[in-house]
Amino acid sequence: MLASTVAAVTQMAGVFQVDGITSREAVILVLFTILFSWISSSFWLVCFGAFARLTRADTLPLKRAAETSAARTAILMPIYNEDVGRVFSGVRAIWESAGPDFDFYILSDSTNPANWVAEELEWRRLKADLGGDAHIYYRHRPKNTGRKSGNIQDFCESWGQLYDYMVILDADSLMTGKTLAGLVGLMDANPRVALIQAPPQLVGRDSLFARLQQFASSLYGPIYAAGLAWLQGPDGNYWGHNAIIRVHAFMQHCGLPKLPGAPPFGGEIMSHDFVEAAFLRRAGWEVWMAPDMGGSFEEPPPTLLDYLIRDRRWCQGNLQHLRILFAQGLTLPSRLHLAMGIMSYVSSPLWLLLLVVSGTDIMRFTPPPAGGPQSSLGLDVSHTAELFVLVIATLLLLYLPKLLAVVALLDDAEATSAHGGTGAVLASAVWESLFSTLMAPIVMLQHSWFVLTILMGMATGWGSQQRTDRALPLDYVARQFWPHTLIGLVATVVLRKYAGDSFGWFVPLLAGMLVSVPLVVLSSSPLLGLVARKDGLLLVPSETRGLSVLNRAHALAAVRADNKEDVRRLVLEDAGVRALHLALLAGTPPVAADPLRLETLLDHARRRETAGFTRDDWTLLLSDAESLKAL
């Protein structure tokens, strides 16, 4: 990576030496150095991954367990105002695949009282359906202190001592019993390992955008993960879910501190996973990735808009790592993981800056006399051929990994067949590349805005995600993406007028911005996604071969989808539901509320006049055991 960056930067410096390097060219050179090293790191990572795949290298050199495990493992699903039916369908599907050897904890931080009560009812139904063998627990926290990491810390502090390992899931995670047992076996056989990340494959959604993500994940994910696993060895990272963790190591070393100062850079650590992995490595524990394990899944955001909403939170969390990057005692690979997480967002404004500076440099250029040095890029350069080599090299770094992934996939006949055959793989890869090229400038602009607002000190919350398919309406998307279109229009007019022959180089970038609104609308369509599937495009193994745990979760969720009953009222009206709620409320500290307000709410509740209750009213009433007992 270093060698390729040095070679490219030397080449670039040579290109600029017509009459010495100007200050503008110096800026271009610095930005180019940073960005070329960034894309070349991804490129070499994929090259190593492709090599590991093609040579069938062992990317997880750990001892395999031979015997059945006697360890106790808890499977944790932290949730926060999620679709209740989906969550419990997923839990049930995983339980049916894994069997009764695992204890399941649904750790609710839901602040919406309707979700809270619905979760309790679904939990009771699940317990009744699965019978006495099923150890499925439910816990609700009145306040989501520390967000997801606080939720898991609360589990560890309350029940962590009962377990050897815990598997952390996300609300849309699915894992097979075979994979869970395999992870437990690996932990048993390798006592120095504190965490094994099973990289999740994206599955289960139908929108065109989601199917593009699923195909990209299935095509490029394996070689990227193989490259990462091969290079990092025991210095791995944690992605926040679909990972098994040794509980006592986690409890000893992963208590997260509050960073000094206010959000977005101070306060609670938002992207906790990278930091927890870094702390485990700092303490000498091993952190591995298991790229070939399989059986680990999650669902992608259904639309580009939802993808960007999620990215806003991740961006803030990753930028906060700037405070931790230089913290004492961390290992160099941990710092690299943190730096790569930061760069995945900071690279966008840097690309944008490079484009703006290059664009203005092109526009101020006056063509030299005939026969003098000139490039079709319009830059004031001395070595046109070298500039072309650089441009081609950059394009290769961006697109060759995709080609390598296709080659690695086609090398495996079984995998090729599972993706619809050679023709389908090639056609889908072309479509995916086209869409990702068009989406790249939209994402670049949006990430640049995120970074700017975060640097200006604007923090965001950490809300629940939109996880179900939804076709976005045109007017709504237009309201969100008009700035992208406007920037694209202005840039097109200016570059068309002043950039001369160089305009052509900007067309792919401008095209993405100009079509941002229709692109987001069309790609959000589940109908188009299904049409593509019918035409054999963007197929992934879960679609062609089926995936029992996913099919089961979807079938169970479909039954629950139409239930729109206001379950909060059931606590007041149904003695059985109230008894359940009170039982689950036992042990939680009493609420500190105005007694008069509580009395008024209780009075209304007795008379079943709850239509005017606000969300806070419901939360207060449902949190107060004494009031509910008095009903």
Place this chain on the structure above:
Amino acid sequence: MDSQSRAFESSLEPDLAGVPLRCPRPMLAQPVVVWTPARVLGALFSLILSVPRAAVMAPAVLRNRRA
């Protein structure tokens, strides 16, 4: 492990107990000595100072060894 931990299962209301009995043990916040910008600059400065000195001293050390 199994028999020991199952002792924490609540026996009072088996159908309605959401969780096993708690056996609390706190997780302590781990120290993070965050480098301030001044500290990063200081480290860079000392690195810049130390590298030439090491480069200058290296031949002297080698000469001494030969002697």
